[in-house]
Amino acid sequence: MKKFLLLIILLSVSVSIFAQETNGVDMATELRSSGKIYVVVAVLAVIFIGLAFYLFSIDSRLKKIEKLQK
Template structure:
């Protein structure tokens, strides 16, 4: 129950932060988009995310093997 309440508070705080931002746009993001480097940034983030996901799945598999041994 605490985790659900915490998740709801987190989502609400993100929405408040999103409304607080101005709509002028971010100069750095605009510059990256114009030069095409935004795709490099997106790919690096995707590789990092995939690496973390693979690492977590491998840890989960190891823990399952250890639990079966006991």
């Protein structure tokens, strides 16, 4: 579990480094100027949080099943 959290932290740092490049993407500029970029970010965040919750719930169920089999 500690290795997984470390991996997530390292990936988020590397993504933020690549995000600081200054080559203007037209689509991103349009979304940012109209305020729709926040909707895109919010939807992606909800999807990732939902996936993480689902995976952790499956992990806890598997642990319960493994304990019952022993």
